[in-house]
Amino acid sequence: MIKKNMRKxxxxxxxxxIIFIAAFQVYIWTVPVDNVNRxxxxxxxxxxxxxxxxxxxxxxRTKRAAQLYKENKVRYIIVSGGKGNxxxxxxxxxxxxxxxxxxxxxxxxxxxxxxxxxxxxxxFSNDIIKKNNFNNVIVVSNLFHLRRASIICxxxxxxxxxxxxxxxxxxxxxxxxxxxxxxxxxxxVF
Numbered sequence: 001m002i003k004k005n006m007r008k009x010x011x012x013x014x015x016x017x018i019i020f021i022a023a024f025q026v027y028i029w030t031v032p033v034d035n036v037n038r039x040x041x042x043x044x045x046x047x048x049x050x051x052x053x054x055x056x057x058x059x060x061r062t063k064r065a066a067q068l069y070k071e072n073k074v075r076y077i078i079v080s081g082g083k084g085n086x087x088x089x090x091x092x093x094x095x096x097x098x099x100x101x102x103x104x105x106x107x108x109x110x111x112x113x114x115x116x117x118x119x120x121x122x123x124f125s126n127d128i129i130k131k132n133n134f135n136n137v138i139v140v141s142n143l144f145h146l147r148r149a150s151i152i153c154x155x156x157x158x159x160x161x162x163x164x165x166x167x168x169x170x171x172x173x174x175x176x177x178x179x180x181x182x183x184x185x186x187x188x189v190f
Contacts, residue, residue, distance in 0.1 A: 038074070043122070045080055047142075051087070062095045066104055075108070093111070110128050112125050142164060146162045146164050147185065
């Protein structure tokens with residue numbers, strides 16, 4: 001009898017956890033994106049690089065910012081990301097290199113190369129935003145990452161809209177990223 005009750009409780013707990021994660025995924029993936037007007041700058045949030053090469057996610061994010069610039073939706077691009085273990089250069093420098101290859105003038109690229117996480121990406125980029133008297137920005141990252149970025153932007157007083165990337169080619173990694181955001185959002189909210 002006790003084992004049967006224990007099994008029921010475990011099943012109930014697992015069901016609640018699954019429902020919570022599923023509901024949170026809806027919350028994570030439903031940030032209003034790509035309904036962007038003009039802004040002073042795009043802020044590209046960094047992610048790991050391999051040596052001095054961008055990961056596909058970082059390359060996508062950076063090229064989205066270049067696209068926004070070429071469409072005259074932003075006047076500047078802030079690239080944000082420090083140098084982590086196993087990285088030969090900062091993520092910001094890697095993104096700057098991509099942007100220059102995409103034909104963006106170097107004086108239109110502003111670098112934040114000290115941050116180690118999303119919270120710092122936004123906090124340190126906000127220093128650049130304030131220094132340049134920018135009124136609004138478009139934050140660029142993967143779709144799964146934008147809900148947390150929007151929470152952190154609000155906490156830091158950043159007036160932002162959002163443009164997200166999504167890669168069907170790397171669907172498993174996108175889904176994993178979305179699952180990883182659950183504890184990350186909880187940590188950043190509390």
